Amino acid sequence: MGIDFIIAAIITVVGLTTPILLAGLGELVVEKSGVLNLGVEGMMLVGAISGFAVTVYTFNPWFGVLGAAAGGALASLLFAVLVLQLNSNQVATGLALTIFGTGISSLMGLSFTGRIVVPFLSVFPESLAKHEYLQLIFGYSPIVYFALIMVPLTTWFLKSTRAGLILRAVGENDLSAHSIGYSVIKVRYAAIAFGGAMAGIGGCYFSMVITPMWAEKMTAGRGWIALALVVFAGWRTGRLLAGAYFFGILMALELYAKASGFSFLPSQFWAAMPYAMTVVALSFISSRGTAGANAPACLGKPFLPST
Amino acid sequence: MRIKLEKRREPSLAMLVATPIASVILTMLIGIVVFDLLGIKGFKAVVDIFLSPLLASYKWQDVALKAAPLIIIALGLSMGNRAQVWNIGAEGQYVIGALCSAGMGIAFGQTGGFLVVLLMIAAGIVGGGLWAAVPAWLRTKYNVNEILSSLMLTYVSFQVLGYLVGGPWKDPNGRNFPATAPLADAQTLPVWPESTVHLGVLVALILPIVFWVIMARSEFGYQVRVVGSSATAARHGGFDSKRTIWATMIIGGAMAGLAGGLEFLGVLHKIDLGFASGYGFTAIIVAFLGRLNPFGCLIAGIVLAVTYVGGQMAQTSVHIPNSTAGIFQAMMLFFILASDILVRYRIRVIPSAKAAGV
Amino acid sequence: MTMISRRTLFKGAGAATLATLASPALADDKVKVGFIFLGPIGDYGWTWAHNKGREAIEAELGDKVETIYVENVAEDASAIPVLRDLAQQGCKLIFTTSYGYMDQTLQVAGEFPDVKFEHCTGFKRADNVSTYNSKFHEGRAVLGTIAGKMSTSGVLGYLGSYKVPEVVLGVNAFALAAQKQNPAAVVKLVLIDSWFDPPKEAAATETLINLGCDIVTTHTDSPGPLQILEQKGLHGFGQGADMSAFAPNAHLTAIEDIWGPYYVERTKALLDGSWASTDTWDGFKEGTVMIAPYSKDVPADVVALADGVQAGYKDGSYDIFTGPIYDQDGTLKVKEGEVMALGDLAVIDWFVKGVESAS
Structure with missing residues (x-):
């Protein structure tokens, strides 16, 4: 096992991790504001087709990413109106958003099947991006760096800015935040839209970077993993990053185990591994009580002032 | 002027009934407009999706077969949802239930008959219940969010299925395709003469009554409702919310397992890689569309089955893509969730101070 | 049955x-x-x-x-x-x-x-x-011939869906044909438990590449793997249809499934009343399997070898499942000079020697 081998393996892991990291970060902010949006998978799919479509028409992947963010945010607003304005059940509305996103993305994608775009890869000069060792640092799509930058940025936003403080206050105790004059609804709208935009960008990583094409249901359940990550991380950004890579490594491990011919266990064992390990890890983290302590107190509950 | 919401003391029964109907009608109307904009014959598409399966009598058995598992699973899930227990892994419990039924059948070889069939169904119920007991255990013991654990276990269940049908349970006469051997006739469910409607459909018609009695009339049903409305209230009432989590999770899993077993014994007669077909996920919509009410689930299950069967008919008649059925289902759910507020609140328009001339 | x-x-x-x-x-x-x-x-x-x-x-x-x-x-x-x-x-x-x-x-x-x-x-x-x-496996034999000859590492990747006879046949035909060109060739197999999961197909392709494969063939349905090969500057094949539009440089050729002639023939039989229940398993000879145009990257001598395999199937002089064939454990499964019967091919569940797999 040479250094090249490890570098290539890391690059695969980064590819597997980036979309769930992006969507997970967005969802973390949403949940910090006290809202549970289970529609991540649907928003990712809408982001995937929006980003792809915009790139096809503008030939510019940067616009594509913006399009994906807009698509994801737009989809999330559907959810926001229902849960914030009409106080609908968040779990059910989130699920409906996933079903809706799956359907609408296939419908939007009908005229895009079979088309391709130039993959949105590293913007660094080839001498760096394809360099034997330096590709470990320079060889990624801009979306990867964006995801990594968003981790400390989100931490900083939540911990050190006034807006972040208000957002957390709204998530912890919406009624008192309301009573001291913050608009709970507006804050949650913003958080949900941010979550949607991040899920959208995560989704377009599939359609613009990994396999630059559109295919129905191409996110293949990664949105659910992003949701699991948030709980797994105990609503902490640093742990979310670690959790995302933990999951990425497990997914890569399945493939490496199979390709290396580890035949002492049935192949299904390796395929079930990431999911089973997530449950195990969730148990460890949740049982230590830290997760519960960190969970926003108002998570999933409708905001009902004056009643 | 502004709009003010006033909480109703009792949920409005009229709205409870009217809003789901309005949701379906609104979905149909929007469907007509949207399809026309997309250049598809909107009226024909909507008629095909929502009405044709009901009008053509030969389609009724297809609707019944599709509705039965949806209703059975939704009944179990809605009980959990009433208690604020969110089991979204019914798909996995459905798969494990069917596998347990199959395992029991294999244990009896070619022997069939009433008792064996009953045992096979019981195995499905137990299997589904046990698979759901894992998230219940993790939730009560380690405080693990059951939404995520039940979903992750669904992915695990698919691999269990893949292992069993491709390995130990592979049909020796199946040319090495991963699938169990077809059931002996004596191990299948009785079928209504001259149709494909099996006994499971009858089960789906009877169970809503059972669930209604439990929820409305029993101590347990009361407990579920109290725990669901507020954990504090439950504690004051001396109810153990952990026990409710256990019970509702396992009942939800058991119903999904039952549905899986019935589908296996009544329709498919074998398990292959395509066995899981999304009933467990769709049933979540059914539960909400039916407002978590047992009879609501019955009607909602039929409505969704109609859109499935109709969606496929519309594919051949107006060539709409398969995905549109999903959009319709989501739209119905959106409307019903949105209109939920009308059930619990009265909407009052309050004239602004200036307009009122103060 | x-x-x-x-x-x-x-x-x-x-x-x-x-x-x-x-x-x-x-x-x-x-x-x-x-x-x-x-x-x-x-x-x-x-x-x-x-x-x-x-x-x-x-x-x-x-x-x-x-x-x-x-x-x-x-x-x-x-x-x-x-x-x-x-x-x-x-x-x-x-x-x-x-x-x-x-x-x-x-x-x-x-x-x-x-x-x-x-x-x-x-x-x-x-x-x-x-x-x-x-007889998709006839096409796989052509792909194996090309891959065996063109691979410099001698390590080939095979990305499959499930362990079903069609995939097992494809893997074996590919491996055997590659070994005819390069006796030391090994085929690394990954089954991803899905016919369609683009991100997983892509990651699996990267994994195979990292394990030394310089040519990867796919037996799943998306063009995703080819796009990865394109990015890495390596080669692969299209599955089911000419996929060169997705990866103009990586795409060496593809197995094309041509159902038209059979469908037309059966419809005609229906029209003239001669339709009868049959079992048909067609390949190159009948035109059901075809090979898409070779890319410019396939050298002339390799083209000749590949065309030779096709011609051999058409005139019956070539069959990749001709003994001696050993399984993964080295057990002799088909004796020298024997040809596997179609009935045995249809139910095959073992991989040939040189296939590295997890199951």
Whole structure:
């Protein structure tokens, strides 16, 4: 096992991790504001087709990413109106958003099947991006760096800015935040839209970077993993990053185990591994009580002032 | 002027009934407009999706077969949802239930008959219940969010299925395709003469009554409702919310397992890689569309089955893509969730101070 | 294996009666031919190829025949009402284009004895149910020949879906053909437990590349793996259809599934009344398997070898499953000079020597 081998393996892991990291970060902010949006998978799919479509028409992947963010945010607003304005059940509305996103993305994608775009890869000069060792640092799509930058940025936003403080206050105790004059609804709208935009960008990583094409249901359940990550991380950004890579490594491990011919266990064992390990890890983290302590107190509950 | 919401003391029964109907009608109307904009014959598409399966009598058995598992699973899930227990892994419990039924059948070889069939169904119920007991255990013991654990276990269940049908349970006469051997006739469910409607459909018609009695009339049903409305209230009432989590999770899993077993014994007669077909996920919509009410689930299950069967008919008649059925289902759910507020609140328009001339 | 119980026949008769009552005879004098597809017709793979076959019927017999199709039909009980629906709409011939429709096809065929059915890749037949399949493995032998000759590492990647005979055959044909060019060639196999999961297919391709494979062939349905190979500057093959549009440089060639001639032939047989239940397993010779145009990266000598394999299949002088063949453990499975019978190929569940796999 040479250094090249490890570098290539890391690059695969980064590819597997980036979309769930992006969507997970967005969802973390949403949940910090006290809202549970289970529609991540649907928003990712809408982001995937929006980003792809915009790139096809503008030939510019940067616009594509913006399009994906807009698509994801737009989809999330559907959810926001229902849960914030009409106080609908968040779990059910989130699920409906996933079903809706799956359907609408296939419908939007009908005229895009079979088309391709130039993959949105590293913007660094080839001498760096394809360099034997330096590709470990320079060889990624801009979306990867964006995801990594968003981790400390989100931490900083939540911990050190006034807006972040208000957002957390709204998530912890919406009624008192309301009573001291913050608009709970507006804050949650913003958080949900941010979550949607991040899920959208995560989704377009599939359609613009990994396999630059559109295919129905191409996110293949990664949105659910992003949701699991948030709980797994105990609503902490640093742990979310670690959790995302933990999951990425497990997914890569399945493939490496199979390709290396580890035949002492049935192949299904390796395929079930990431999911089973997530449950195990969730148990460890949740049982230590830290997760519960960190969970926003108002998570999933409708905001009902004056009643 | 502004709009003010006033909480109703009792949920409005009229709205409870009217809003789901309005949701379906609104979905149909929007469907007509949207399809026309997309250049598809909107009226024909909507008629095909929502009405044709009901009008053509030969389609009724297809609707019944599709509705039965949806209703059975939704009944179990809605009980959990009433208690604020969110089991979204019914798909996995459905798969494990069917596998347990199959395992029991294999244990009896070619022997069939009433008792064996009953045992096979019981195995499905137990299997589904046990698979759901894992998230219940993790939730009560380690405080693990059951939404995520039940979903992750669904992915695990698919691999269990893949292992069993491709390995130990592979049909020796199946040319090495991963699938169990077809059931002996004596191990299948009785079928209504001259149709494909099996006994499971009858089960789906009877169970809503059972669930209604439990929820409305029993101590347990009361407990579920109290725990669901507020954990504090439950504690004051001396109810153990952990026990409710256990019970509702396992009942939800058991119903999904039952549905899986019935589908296996009544329709498919074998398990292959395509066995899981999304009933467990769709049933979540059914539960909400039916407002978590047992009879609501019955009607909602039929409505969704109609859109499935109709969606496929519309594919051949107006060539709409398969995905549109999903959009319709989501739209119905959106409307019903949105209109939920009308059930619990009265909407009052309050004239602004200036307009009122103060 | 074909079992139609009395009960099935009985209820079938009932359903058929209902059907005649419910749908009045259609005035349309064109004969209707129906199709059910597993994926969307835009998948650029399996379903796309079958749809091309359907279009061939329209092109050749369009004045006498009308085709109807339903896409995205799951391989579960829900295929039954779809099939029934097609029969009730007046289809006289129905093609069910995926293995998972086998029992459903048999069941509905029992209910509609006047309708002919054609089930793809299955093995259960009835008086009104034929089966047909393609010798995809013949195409795999061509790909293996090219890969064995062109690979510099001697390590080849094979990305598959499930361990089913079709995939096992493909892997074995590919490996054996590669070993003819390079006796030391090994094939690393990853089965991803899905026919379609682009991100997983992509990651699996990267994994195979990292484990030393310089050519990766796919037996899953998306062009995703080819796009990864394109990015890495390596080579691979299209699956089911010419996928060069997705990866102009990586795409060496592709196995094309050509269903048109068979579909036209069977429709003609229906029209002139000569349709009878058969089992068809066609390959290069009949034109069901074809090789897409080679890319400029395939050297002339390799083209000659690949064409030789095709020609050998056409005149019967070549069969990749000719002994000696050893399995993964080194046990002799096919003796020198013997050729595996089609019946054995259809149920194969072991990999040949040189295949590295997890199961």
